[in-house]
Amino acid sequence: MQTTALSPMQRQKSIDALKDRTLDVLVIGGGVTGAGAALDAVTRGLDVGLIEARDWASGTSSRSSKLIHGGLRYLQMLDFKLVREALTERGRLLTTIAPYLVEALPFIYPLTHKVWERAYVGAGLMLYDALSFAPGIKRGVPLHRHLSARGVKRLFPDLADSAAVGGIRYYDARVDDARLVATLVRTAVGHGALAASRTQAIGYLSEHGTVVGVRARDLESGAEFDIRARHVIGATGVWTDETESLDGLPSHADAAAATSPSGRGLKVRASKGMHIVVPGDRITGTAGIISQTEKSVLFIIPWDGYWVIGTTDTDWTQSKAHPVANATDVDYLLEHANSVLATTLTTADVMGTYAGLRPLLQPVADEAKSTAKVSREHTAATPAPGLTVIAGGKFTTYRVMAEDVVDQALGSQARANPSITAGLPLAGTEGFAVRRRQRAALARRYGWRLEQVDHLLGRYGSLIDEVLELIDADPSLGEPLPGADRYLKAEIVYAAANEGALHLEDVLTRRTRMSYDQRERGIAVAPAVADLMAPILGWDAAAKAAEVQSYRDRTEAELAAQLEPDDAHAAAIRESASEIRPTAAGAVR
Known part of the structure:
Protein backbone atom coordinates (compact mmCIF):
# COMPACT_ATOMS: atom_id res chain seq x y z
CA MET A 1 0.00 0.00 0.00
CA GLN A 2 1.17 3.54 -0.80
CA THR A 3 0.80 6.34 1.72
CA THR A 4 -2.78 6.94 2.80
CA ALA A 5 -2.19 10.60 3.69
CA LEU A 6 -4.81 12.98 2.30
CA SER A 7 -2.44 15.93 2.28
CA PRO A 8 -2.71 19.19 0.31
CA MET A 9 0.13 17.87 -1.87
CA GLN A 10 -1.73 14.59 -2.49
CA ARG A 11 -4.83 16.51 -3.54
CA GLN A 12 -2.91 18.64 -6.05
CA LYS A 13 -1.09 15.62 -7.44
CA SER A 14 -4.44 13.87 -7.87
CA ILE A 15 -5.91 16.83 -9.73
CA ASP A 16 -2.86 17.03 -12.00
CA ALA A 17 -3.12 13.31 -12.75
CA LEU A 18 -6.89 13.48 -13.33
CA LYS A 19 -6.25 15.99 -16.10
CA ASP A 20 -3.69 13.83 -17.87
CA ARG A 21 -5.08 10.32 -18.13
CA THR A 22 -8.17 8.38 -19.09
CA LEU A 23 -9.45 6.55 -16.04
CA ASP A 24 -11.21 3.23 -15.96
CA VAL A 25 -13.70 4.58 -13.40
CA LEU A 26 -14.47 8.08 -12.15
CA VAL A 27 -16.71 8.30 -9.07
CA ILE A 28 -18.66 11.48 -8.35
CA GLY A 29 -19.59 11.84 -4.69
CA GLY A 30 -17.44 11.54 -1.58
CA GLY A 31 -19.98 10.13 0.85
CA VAL A 32 -19.86 6.59 2.16
CA THR A 33 -21.17 5.00 -1.04
CA GLY A 34 -18.90 6.95 -3.36
CA ALA A 35 -15.85 6.35 -1.18
CA GLY A 36 -16.79 2.68 -0.99
CA ALA A 37 -17.18 2.50 -4.77
CA ALA A 38 -13.75 4.06 -5.31
CA LEU A 39 -12.20 1.50 -2.94
CA ASP A 40 -14.09 -1.36 -4.60
CA ALA A 41 -12.99 -0.32 -8.06
CA VAL A 42 -9.33 0.37 -7.27
CA THR A 43 -8.95 -2.97 -5.48
CA ARG A 44 -10.14 -4.70 -8.66
CA GLY A 45 -7.00 -3.32 -10.30
CA LEU A 46 -8.74 -0.43 -12.07
CA ASP A 47 -7.46 3.11 -12.57
CA VAL A 48 -9.84 5.14 -10.40
CA GLY A 49 -10.63 8.76 -9.60
CA LEU A 50 -12.92 10.15 -6.89
CA ILE A 51 -14.17 13.73 -6.69
CA GLU A 52 -16.38 15.47 -4.13
CA ALA A 53 -17.75 19.01 -4.36
CA ARG A 54 -17.33 19.72 -0.66
CA ASP A 55 -15.53 17.88 2.13
CA TRP A 56 -15.51 14.10 2.44
CA ALA A 57 -18.76 12.97 4.10
CA SER A 58 -20.04 16.55 4.24
CA GLY A 59 -23.58 15.50 3.29
CA THR A 60 -25.68 12.67 4.65
CA SER A 61 -22.72 10.48 5.58
CA SER A 62 -21.63 12.63 8.53
CA ARG A 63 -25.14 13.19 9.87
CA SER A 64 -26.42 9.71 10.64
CA SER A 65 -27.55 8.13 13.90
CA LYS A 66 -23.96 6.82 14.24
CA LEU A 67 -25.26 3.25 14.06
CA ILE A 68 -24.26 0.14 12.14
CA HIS A 69 -27.41 -1.93 12.43
CA GLY A 70 -29.78 -4.29 10.71
CA GLY A 71 -32.78 -2.09 11.39
CA LEU A 72 -35.49 -3.49 13.62
CA ARG A 73 -38.17 -1.43 11.92
CA TYR A 74 -37.26 -2.95 8.54
CA LEU A 75 -37.80 -6.34 10.15
CA GLN A 76 -41.24 -5.12 11.16
CA MET A 77 -41.81 -4.16 7.52
CA LEU A 78 -40.91 -7.78 6.61
CA ASP A 79 -37.90 -6.59 4.61
CA PHE A 80 -35.88 -9.67 5.58
CA LYS A 81 -33.42 -9.36 2.70
CA LEU A 82 -32.35 -5.87 3.72
CA VAL A 83 -32.05 -6.82 7.39
CA ARG A 84 -29.97 -9.91 6.64
CA GLU A 85 -27.74 -7.96 4.28
CA ALA A 86 -27.23 -5.20 6.85
CA LEU A 87 -26.51 -7.64 9.70
CA THR A 88 -23.96 -9.46 7.56
CA GLU A 89 -22.22 -6.16 6.85
CA ARG A 90 -22.38 -5.28 10.55
CA GLY A 91 -20.40 -8.45 11.33
CA ARG A 92 -17.82 -7.68 8.67
CA LEU A 93 -17.29 -4.12 9.90
CA LEU A 94 -17.03 -5.18 13.54
CA THR A 95 -14.57 -8.00 13.03
CA THR A 96 -12.66 -7.46 9.78
CA ILE A 97 -13.11 -4.18 7.94
CA ALA A 98 -12.97 -1.46 10.61
CA PRO A 99 -13.05 -2.86 14.17
CA TYR A 100 -11.60 0.32 15.68
CA LEU A 101 -14.22 2.59 14.12
CA VAL A 102 -17.19 0.26 14.71
CA GLU A 103 -17.96 -0.88 18.26
CA ALA A 104 -20.60 -3.27 19.59
CA LEU A 105 -23.27 -1.45 21.61
CA PRO A 106 -26.00 -2.93 23.83
CA PHE A 107 -29.53 -1.59 23.45
CA ILE A 108 -32.53 -2.04 25.69
CA TYR A 109 -35.95 -2.44 24.18
CA PRO A 110 -38.28 -1.43 27.07
CA LEU A 111 -41.42 -3.53 27.47
CA THR A 112 -44.62 -1.99 28.79
CA HIS A 113 -46.70 -5.21 28.78
CA LYS A 114 -45.54 -8.28 30.69
CA VAL A 115 -46.77 -11.13 28.50
CA TRP A 116 -47.80 -10.52 24.90
CA GLU A 117 -45.22 -7.81 24.17
CA ARG A 118 -42.34 -9.84 25.61
CA ALA A 119 -43.36 -12.77 23.41
CA TYR A 120 -43.84 -10.58 20.32
CA VAL A 121 -40.65 -8.53 20.64
CA GLY A 122 -38.68 -11.54 21.83
CA ALA A 123 -39.66 -13.49 18.72
CA GLY A 124 -38.62 -10.54 16.56
CA LEU A 125 -35.23 -10.27 18.24
CA MET A 126 -34.73 -14.03 17.97
CA LEU A 127 -35.26 -13.66 14.22
CA TYR A 128 -32.97 -10.59 14.20
CA ASP A 129 -30.20 -12.68 15.78
CA ALA A 130 -30.87 -15.60 13.44
CA LEU A 131 -30.58 -13.39 10.36
CA SER A 132 -27.13 -12.26 11.51
CA PHE A 133 -25.64 -15.73 11.08
CA ALA A 134 -23.93 -16.13 7.73
CA PRO A 135 -21.34 -18.68 6.55
CA GLY A 136 -17.81 -17.47 7.24
CA ILE A 137 -18.96 -14.25 8.96
CA LYS A 138 -18.38 -13.56 12.64
CA ARG A 139 -21.35 -11.84 14.28
CA GLY A 140 -19.19 -9.72 16.57
CA VAL A 141 -21.98 -9.22 19.14
CA PRO A 142 -23.73 -11.37 21.80
CA LEU A 143 -27.22 -12.77 21.39
CA HIS A 144 -30.25 -10.97 22.86
CA ARG A 145 -31.29 -11.52 26.48
CA HIS A 146 -34.53 -10.95 28.38
CA LEU A 147 -34.39 -8.61 31.39
CA SER A 148 -36.60 -8.05 34.40
CA ALA A 149 -37.53 -4.52 35.45
CA ARG A 150 -34.66 -4.66 37.94
CA GLY A 151 -32.26 -5.84 35.25
CA VAL A 152 -33.26 -2.93 33.04
CA LYS A 153 -32.60 -0.50 35.90
CA ARG A 154 -29.12 -1.92 36.47
CA LEU A 155 -28.18 -1.15 32.88
CA PHE A 156 -30.09 2.11 32.59
CA PRO A 157 -30.85 3.71 35.99
CA ASP A 158 -32.38 6.80 34.37
CA LEU A 159 -35.15 4.91 32.61
CA ALA A 160 -38.49 6.02 34.05
CA ASP A 161 -40.31 3.43 36.17
CA SER A 162 -43.42 3.96 34.07
CA ALA A 163 -41.49 3.26 30.84
CA ALA A 164 -40.81 -0.42 31.40
CA VAL A 165 -42.04 -3.48 33.27
CA GLY A 166 -39.04 -5.29 31.84
CA GLY A 167 -36.98 -5.28 28.70
CA ILE A 168 -34.86 -7.12 26.20
CA ARG A 169 -31.20 -6.36 25.67
CA TYR A 170 -29.83 -6.85 22.18
CA TYR A 171 -26.74 -5.60 20.36
CA ASP A 172 -26.02 -3.46 17.36
CA ALA A 173 -22.99 -1.22 16.82
CA ARG A 174 -22.02 2.44 16.79
CA VAL A 175 -19.68 4.15 14.33
CA ASP A 176 -17.96 7.45 13.76
CA ASP A 177 -19.58 7.90 10.38
CA ALA A 178 -17.48 10.78 9.02
CA ARG A 179 -14.23 9.14 10.07
CA LEU A 180 -15.25 5.88 8.42
CA VAL A 181 -15.78 7.75 5.14
CA ALA A 182 -12.44 9.55 5.37
CA THR A 183 -10.77 6.21 6.13
CA LEU A 184 -12.41 4.62 3.08
CA VAL A 185 -10.98 7.44 0.96
CA ARG A 186 -7.56 7.08 2.57
CA THR A 187 -7.57 3.33 2.00
CA ALA A 188 -8.53 3.82 -1.66
CA VAL A 189 -5.73 6.37 -2.07
CA GLY A 190 -3.31 3.94 -0.45
CA HIS A 191 -4.21 1.42 -3.15
CA GLY A 192 -3.67 3.97 -5.93
CA ALA A 193 -6.91 5.91 -6.37
CA LEU A 194 -6.80 9.62 -7.22
CA ALA A 195 -8.98 11.59 -4.80
CA ALA A 196 -9.80 15.30 -4.73
CA SER A 197 -12.31 16.98 -2.45
CA ARG A 198 -13.68 20.47 -3.17
CA THR A 199 -13.73 19.40 -6.82
CA GLN A 200 -17.15 19.72 -8.44
CA ALA A 201 -18.57 17.98 -11.49
CA ILE A 202 -20.23 20.73 -13.56
CA GLY A 203 -21.02 18.87 -16.79
CA TYR A 204 -20.52 15.67 -18.76
CA LEU A 205 -18.20 14.95 -21.63
CA SER A 206 -19.89 12.80 -24.24
CA GLU A 207 -18.95 11.28 -27.58
CA HIS A 208 -21.26 9.43 -29.96
CA GLY A 209 -24.02 9.23 -27.34
CA THR A 210 -21.76 7.91 -24.58
CA VAL A 211 -20.56 9.64 -21.41
CA VAL A 212 -16.76 9.69 -21.49
CA GLY A 213 -15.99 11.87 -18.50
CA VAL A 214 -16.88 15.12 -16.76
CA ARG A 215 -16.01 18.78 -16.78
CA ALA A 216 -14.85 19.62 -13.25
CA ARG A 217 -14.09 22.74 -11.26
CA ASP A 218 -11.44 22.98 -8.55
CA LEU A 219 -13.30 25.10 -6.02
CA GLU A 220 -10.07 26.00 -4.24
CA SER A 221 -8.48 27.62 -7.29
CA GLY A 222 -11.50 28.17 -9.53
CA ALA A 223 -9.78 26.33 -12.40
CA GLU A 224 -11.86 24.11 -14.68
CA PHE A 225 -10.59 20.97 -16.37
CA ASP A 226 -11.76 17.76 -18.05
CA ILE A 227 -11.57 14.30 -16.50
CA ARG A 228 -11.92 11.47 -18.99
CA ALA A 229 -13.10 8.01 -17.92
CA ARG A 230 -14.44 4.82 -19.49
CA HIS A 231 -17.10 4.61 -16.79
CA VAL A 232 -18.56 7.41 -14.67
CA ILE A 233 -20.35 6.49 -11.45
CA GLY A 234 -22.68 8.93 -9.72
CA ALA A 235 -22.96 8.21 -6.00
CA THR A 236 -24.45 11.49 -4.88
CA GLY A 237 -27.37 10.41 -2.70
CA VAL A 238 -30.05 13.07 -2.46
CA TRP A 239 -28.32 14.92 -5.33
CA THR A 240 -29.00 12.07 -7.78
CA ASP A 241 -31.44 14.26 -9.72
CA GLU A 242 -28.77 16.93 -10.14
CA THR A 243 -26.22 14.30 -11.18
CA GLU A 244 -28.48 13.20 -14.01
CA SER A 245 -29.33 16.75 -15.03
CA LEU A 246 -25.80 18.04 -15.64
CA ASP A 247 -25.09 19.65 -18.98
CA GLY A 248 -23.68 17.34 -21.60
CA LEU A 249 -25.74 14.24 -20.87
CA PRO A 250 -26.31 12.46 -24.21
CA SER A 251 -29.57 13.71 -25.72
CA HIS A 252 -31.31 10.32 -25.95
CA ALA A 253 -31.03 10.03 -22.16
CA ASP A 254 -32.60 13.41 -21.42
CA ALA A 255 -36.22 12.23 -21.49
CA ALA A 256 -35.61 9.36 -19.10
CA ALA A 257 -33.57 11.53 -16.75
CA ALA A 258 -36.22 14.23 -16.74
CA THR A 259 -38.88 11.68 -15.79
CA SER A 260 -36.96 10.11 -12.91
CA PRO A 261 -33.45 10.04 -11.45
CA SER A 262 -32.75 6.52 -12.61
CA GLY A 263 -34.71 6.43 -15.84
CA ARG A 264 -36.54 3.37 -14.47
CA GLY A 265 -39.67 4.86 -12.89
CA LEU A 266 -37.87 5.68 -9.62
CA LYS A 267 -37.02 8.94 -7.97
CA VAL A 268 -35.05 10.00 -4.93
CA ARG A 269 -36.94 11.54 -2.07
CA ALA A 270 -35.14 13.45 0.70
CA SER A 271 -36.15 12.58 4.25
CA LYS A 272 -34.75 14.64 7.12
CA GLY A 273 -33.39 12.82 10.14
CA MET A 274 -32.57 15.17 13.02
CA HIS A 275 -30.64 14.48 16.23
CA ILE A 276 -29.92 16.37 19.41
CA VAL A 277 -26.86 15.97 21.62
CA VAL A 278 -26.93 16.27 25.42
CA PRO A 279 -24.07 16.05 27.97
CA GLY A 280 -23.07 12.64 29.24
CA ASP A 281 -23.86 13.51 32.87
CA ARG A 282 -27.51 14.33 32.12
CA ILE A 283 -28.40 10.65 31.63
CA THR A 284 -27.17 7.67 33.62
CA GLY A 285 -26.93 4.43 31.68
CA THR A 286 -24.51 2.00 30.08
CA ALA A 287 -26.68 0.93 27.15
CA GLY A 288 -28.72 2.60 24.46
CA ILE A 289 -32.51 2.79 24.42
CA ILE A 290 -34.73 2.12 21.42
CA SER A 291 -38.48 2.59 21.28
CA GLN A 292 -41.07 3.37 18.66
CA THR A 293 -42.80 6.69 18.23
CA GLU A 294 -45.86 7.48 16.15
CA LYS A 295 -43.62 8.75 13.31
CA SER A 296 -40.24 7.12 13.64
CA VAL A 297 -37.92 5.31 16.03
CA LEU A 298 -36.45 6.88 19.16
CA PHE A 299 -32.77 6.19 19.80
CA ILE A 300 -30.95 7.31 22.95
CA ILE A 301 -27.33 6.44 22.25
CA PRO A 302 -24.24 6.80 24.46
CA TRP A 303 -21.54 8.22 22.24
CA ASP A 304 -18.05 9.42 23.23
CA GLY A 305 -18.92 11.22 26.47
CA TYR A 306 -22.38 12.47 25.53
CA TRP A 307 -25.74 11.18 24.34
CA VAL A 308 -27.17 11.34 20.84
CA ILE A 309 -30.98 11.36 20.72
CA GLY A 310 -32.84 10.86 17.45
CA THR A 311 -34.43 10.66 15.08
CA THR A 312 -37.07 12.35 12.98
CA ASP A 313 -38.25 11.13 9.58
CA THR A 314 -39.92 13.92 7.61
CA ASP A 315 -39.98 15.15 4.03
CA TRP A 316 -37.43 17.82 3.21
CA THR A 317 -38.20 20.14 0.30
CA GLN A 318 -35.75 22.96 0.99
CA SER A 319 -32.17 23.38 -0.25
CA LYS A 320 -30.33 20.06 0.06
CA ALA A 321 -27.01 21.68 0.89
CA HIS A 322 -27.75 22.63 4.49
CA PRO A 323 -30.54 20.71 6.25
CA VAL A 324 -31.06 22.06 9.75
CA ALA A 325 -33.04 21.40 12.89
CA ASN A 326 -35.98 23.59 13.80
CA ALA A 327 -37.75 24.18 17.12
CA THR A 328 -40.48 21.66 16.29
CA ASP A 329 -37.86 18.95 15.71
CA VAL A 330 -36.12 19.68 19.00
CA ASP A 331 -39.37 19.72 20.95
CA TYR A 332 -40.44 16.44 19.34
CA LEU A 333 -37.27 14.63 20.37
CA LEU A 334 -37.25 16.10 23.89
CA GLU A 335 -40.90 15.14 24.40
CA HIS A 336 -40.33 11.53 23.35
CA ALA A 337 -37.05 11.20 25.25
CA ASN A 338 -38.70 12.59 28.40
CA SER A 339 -41.51 10.07 28.03
CA VAL A 340 -39.04 7.26 28.81
CA LEU A 341 -36.47 9.04 31.00
CA ALA A 342 -36.58 9.65 34.74
CA THR A 343 -34.51 12.77 34.08
CA THR A 344 -36.36 15.66 32.44
CA LEU A 345 -34.38 17.20 29.61
CA THR A 346 -35.02 20.75 28.44
CA THR A 347 -33.75 22.88 25.57
CA ALA A 348 -31.07 24.17 27.97
CA ASP A 349 -29.57 20.66 27.93
CA VAL A 350 -29.23 20.59 24.15
CA MET A 351 -25.57 21.26 23.45
CA GLY A 352 -25.80 20.48 19.76
CA THR A 353 -28.03 19.42 16.90
CA TYR A 354 -27.44 18.01 13.44
CA ALA A 355 -29.67 16.99 10.56
CA GLY A 356 -29.08 14.79 7.55
CA LEU A 357 -31.07 13.83 4.46
CA ARG A 358 -31.80 10.20 3.70
CA PRO A 359 -31.86 9.46 -0.05
CA LEU A 360 -34.97 7.29 -0.36
CA LEU A 361 -35.79 5.52 -3.58
CA GLN A 362 -39.50 5.68 -4.26
CA PRO A 363 -41.71 4.57 -7.13
CA VAL A 364 -43.57 7.51 -8.65
CA ALA A 365 -46.89 5.86 -7.80
CA ASP A 366 -46.05 5.94 -4.07
CA GLU A 367 -45.38 9.67 -3.70
CA ALA A 368 -47.96 10.08 -0.94
CA LYS A 369 -46.41 7.40 1.25
CA SER A 370 -44.77 8.56 4.49
CA THR A 371 -40.96 8.65 4.32
CA ALA A 372 -40.88 6.42 7.39
CA LYS A 373 -42.53 3.68 5.30
CA VAL A 374 -40.37 4.02 2.19
CA SER A 375 -37.93 1.16 1.61
CA ARG A 376 -34.22 1.61 2.33
CA GLU A 377 -33.36 -0.67 -0.60
CA HIS A 378 -30.91 0.65 -3.17
CA THR A 379 -30.88 0.59 -6.96
CA ALA A 380 -28.10 1.03 -9.48
CA ALA A 381 -29.13 2.21 -12.95
CA THR A 382 -27.61 3.33 -16.24
CA PRO A 383 -29.44 6.45 -17.50
CA ALA A 384 -26.94 6.86 -20.35
CA PRO A 385 -24.15 4.71 -21.80
CA GLY A 386 -21.02 5.30 -19.77
CA LEU A 387 -22.91 6.68 -16.75
CA THR A 388 -24.11 4.54 -13.84
CA VAL A 389 -25.84 5.98 -10.78
CA ILE A 390 -26.83 4.51 -7.45
CA ALA A 391 -29.32 5.76 -4.89
CA GLY A 392 -31.25 4.59 -1.85
CA GLY A 393 -29.76 2.20 0.68
CA LYS A 394 -28.47 2.84 4.16
CA PHE A 395 -25.09 3.60 5.71
CA THR A 396 -24.59 0.07 7.04
CA THR A 397 -24.85 -1.49 3.57
CA TYR A 398 -22.52 0.95 1.82
CA ARG A 399 -20.09 -1.82 0.83
CA VAL A 400 -22.80 -3.86 -0.92
CA MET A 401 -24.02 -0.74 -2.69
CA ALA A 402 -20.48 0.04 -3.82
CA GLU A 403 -19.99 -3.49 -5.14
CA ASP A 404 -23.31 -3.41 -6.98
CA VAL A 405 -22.70 -0.09 -8.72
CA VAL A 406 -19.20 -1.05 -9.82
CA ASP A 407 -20.54 -4.38 -11.10
CA GLN A 408 -23.19 -2.55 -13.11
CA ALA A 409 -20.70 -0.05 -14.50
CA LEU A 410 -18.34 -2.84 -15.60
CA GLY A 411 -21.15 -4.94 -17.06
CA SER A 412 -19.93 -8.25 -18.50
CA GLN A 413 -16.38 -7.54 -17.28
CA ALA A 414 -17.47 -7.70 -13.62
CA ARG A 415 -17.75 -11.49 -13.42
CA ALA A 416 -14.10 -11.97 -14.36
CA ASN A 417 -13.02 -9.21 -11.97
CA PRO A 418 -15.18 -9.49 -8.82
CA SER A 419 -15.13 -7.34 -5.70
CA ILE A 420 -12.77 -8.28 -2.86
CA THR A 421 -13.80 -5.67 -0.29
CA ALA A 422 -15.82 -8.08 1.89
CA GLY A 423 -12.59 -9.20 3.53
CA LEU A 424 -10.48 -6.07 3.06
CA PRO A 425 -9.40 -4.24 6.25
CA LEU A 426 -9.37 -0.45 6.11
CA ALA A 427 -6.33 1.65 6.92
CA GLY A 428 -5.71 1.60 10.66
CA THR A 429 -7.05 -1.92 11.17
CA GLU A 430 -3.85 -3.88 10.67
CA GLY A 431 -1.99 -3.71 13.98
Missing part, protein backbone atom coordinates in the same frame (compact mmCIF):
# COMPACT_ATOMS: atom_id res chain seq x y z
CA PHE A 432 -4.95 -2.27 15.90
CA ALA A 433 -5.32 -5.33 18.14
CA VAL A 434 -1.64 -5.01 19.13
CA ARG A 435 -1.90 -1.29 19.88
CA ARG A 436 -4.99 -1.93 21.97
CA ARG A 437 -3.00 -4.36 24.13
CA GLN A 438 -0.29 -1.72 24.46
CA ARG A 439 -2.67 0.96 25.71
CA ALA A 440 -1.30 0.95 29.27
CA ALA A 441 2.27 1.35 28.02
CA LEU A 442 1.22 4.22 25.76
CA ALA A 443 -0.54 5.90 28.67
CA ARG A 444 2.61 5.69 30.82
CA ARG A 445 4.85 6.88 28.00
CA TYR A 446 2.86 10.04 27.31
CA GLY A 447 1.42 10.68 30.76
CA TRP A 448 -2.16 10.14 29.60
CA ARG A 449 -5.14 8.51 31.23
CA LEU A 450 -6.25 5.20 29.72
CA GLU A 451 -9.43 6.94 28.55
CA GLN A 452 -7.32 9.32 26.45
CA VAL A 453 -5.50 6.42 24.80
CA ASP A 454 -8.83 4.69 24.14
CA HIS A 455 -10.12 7.89 22.55
CA LEU A 456 -7.15 7.96 20.16
CA LEU A 457 -7.33 4.26 19.36
CA GLY A 458 -11.04 4.59 18.60
CA ARG A 459 -10.34 7.38 16.14
CA TYR A 460 -7.14 6.21 14.47
CA GLY A 461 -6.62 2.51 15.15
CA SER A 462 -3.02 1.61 14.35
CA LEU A 463 -2.68 4.97 12.56
CA ILE A 464 -2.21 6.31 16.08
CA ASP A 465 1.49 5.75 15.33
CA GLU A 466 1.37 8.66 12.86
CA VAL A 467 -0.22 10.93 15.46
CA LEU A 468 2.41 9.90 18.00
CA GLU A 469 5.17 10.75 15.51
CA LEU A 470 3.87 14.32 15.43
CA ILE A 471 3.95 14.46 19.22
CA ASP A 472 7.44 12.96 19.39
CA ALA A 473 8.66 15.64 16.98
CA ASP A 474 6.87 18.43 18.89
CA PRO A 475 5.83 17.45 22.44
CA SER A 476 3.57 20.51 22.72
CA LEU A 477 1.20 18.79 20.28
CA GLY A 478 0.57 16.15 22.95
CA GLU A 479 -1.20 18.78 25.07
CA PRO A 480 -5.00 19.04 25.19
CA LEU A 481 -6.58 21.65 22.93
CA PRO A 482 -7.40 24.65 25.15
CA GLY A 483 -11.16 24.86 25.60
CA ALA A 484 -11.76 21.36 24.19
CA ASP A 485 -9.55 19.04 26.22
CA ARG A 486 -11.22 15.95 24.76
CA TYR A 487 -8.86 16.49 21.79
CA LEU A 488 -5.10 16.86 21.50
CA LYS A 489 -3.45 19.61 19.48
CA ALA A 490 -1.83 16.86 17.39
CA GLU A 491 -5.25 15.74 16.17
CA ILE A 492 -5.84 19.11 14.55
CA VAL A 493 -2.48 19.12 12.80
CA TYR A 494 -3.02 15.53 11.69
CA ALA A 495 -6.46 16.36 10.27
CA ALA A 496 -4.97 19.01 7.98
CA ALA A 497 -1.83 17.06 7.07
CA ASN A 498 -3.19 13.52 6.70
CA GLU A 499 -7.01 13.51 6.67
CA GLY A 500 -7.88 15.91 3.88
CA ALA A 501 -9.26 18.79 5.97
CA LEU A 502 -8.97 21.94 3.85
CA HIS A 503 -11.08 24.30 5.96
CA LEU A 504 -11.84 25.04 9.57
CA GLU A 505 -15.36 23.61 9.37
CA ASP A 506 -13.94 20.33 8.06
CA VAL A 507 -12.08 19.85 11.34
CA LEU A 508 -14.73 21.23 13.70
CA THR A 509 -17.68 19.33 12.21
CA ARG A 510 -16.25 16.08 10.76
CA ARG A 511 -12.66 15.24 11.80
CA THR A 512 -13.77 16.14 15.32
CA ARG A 513 -17.29 16.81 16.64
CA MET A 514 -16.65 20.17 18.29
CA SER A 515 -19.57 21.63 16.37
CA TYR A 516 -21.85 19.77 18.75
CA ASP A 517 -19.82 18.25 21.58
CA GLN A 518 -18.85 21.73 22.82
CA ARG A 519 -21.40 23.99 24.51
CA GLU A 520 -20.67 26.92 22.21
CA ARG A 521 -20.54 24.65 19.15
CA GLY A 522 -16.79 25.11 18.71
CA ILE A 523 -16.84 28.88 18.21
CA ALA A 524 -14.60 29.55 21.23
CA VAL A 525 -11.93 27.11 20.14
CA ALA A 526 -12.04 28.01 16.43
CA PRO A 527 -9.14 30.54 16.52
CA ALA A 528 -6.82 28.05 18.23
CA VAL A 529 -7.77 25.34 15.72
CA ALA A 530 -7.14 27.75 12.82
CA ASP A 531 -3.71 28.58 14.25
CA LEU A 532 -2.76 24.88 14.25
CA MET A 533 -4.07 24.32 10.70
CA ALA A 534 -2.50 27.44 9.20
CA PRO A 535 1.11 26.22 8.73
CA ILE A 536 -0.10 23.05 6.99
CA LEU A 537 -2.48 24.82 4.63
CA GLY A 538 -0.49 28.00 4.08
CA TRP A 539 -2.99 30.41 5.63
CA ASP A 540 -1.90 33.94 6.44
CA ALA A 541 -3.60 36.11 9.08
CA ALA A 542 -6.35 37.21 6.68
CA ALA A 543 -7.12 33.62 5.64
CA LYS A 544 -7.32 32.51 9.28
CA ALA A 545 -9.67 35.36 10.11
CA ALA A 546 -11.89 34.50 7.13
CA GLU A 547 -12.07 30.84 8.18
CA VAL A 548 -13.01 31.72 11.75
CA GLN A 549 -15.63 34.25 10.63
CA SER A 550 -17.15 31.83 8.13
CA TYR A 551 -17.47 29.15 10.80
CA ARG A 552 -18.96 31.64 13.24
CA ASP A 553 -21.52 32.79 10.65
CA ARG A 554 -22.50 29.22 9.85
CA THR A 555 -22.86 28.25 13.50
CA GLU A 556 -24.84 31.33 14.49
CA ALA A 557 -27.17 30.72 11.54
CA GLU A 558 -27.74 27.13 12.67
CA LEU A 559 -28.45 28.27 16.23
CA ALA A 560 -30.94 30.85 14.96
CA ALA A 561 -32.56 28.28 12.65
CA GLN A 562 -33.07 26.00 15.64
CA LEU A 563 -35.50 28.55 17.09
CA GLU A 564 -37.73 28.65 14.01
CA PRO A 565 -40.99 26.66 13.96
CA ASP A 566 -40.63 24.98 10.54
CA ASP A 567 -38.20 23.90 7.84
CA ALA A 568 -38.90 26.78 5.47
CA HIS A 569 -37.98 29.49 7.98
CA ALA A 570 -35.08 27.50 9.44
CA ALA A 571 -33.60 26.77 6.00
CA ALA A 572 -33.86 30.42 4.93
CA ILE A 573 -31.79 31.48 7.92
CA ARG A 574 -29.18 28.79 7.36
CA GLU A 575 -28.87 29.68 3.68
CA SER A 576 -28.12 33.29 4.61
CA ALA A 577 -24.71 32.30 5.99
CA SER A 578 -21.95 32.61 3.40
CA GLU A 579 -19.71 29.64 2.55
CA ILE A 580 -15.94 29.74 2.48
CA ARG A 581 -15.93 27.96 -0.92
CA PRO A 582 -19.43 28.04 -2.48
CA THR A 583 -20.29 25.38 -5.04
CA ALA A 584 -21.39 26.21 -8.57
CA ALA A 585 -25.09 26.77 -9.11
CA GLY A 586 -26.85 24.08 -11.11
CA ALA A 587 -24.08 21.52 -10.67
CA VAL A 588 -23.67 18.52 -8.39
CA ARG A 589 -23.25 19.77 -4.85
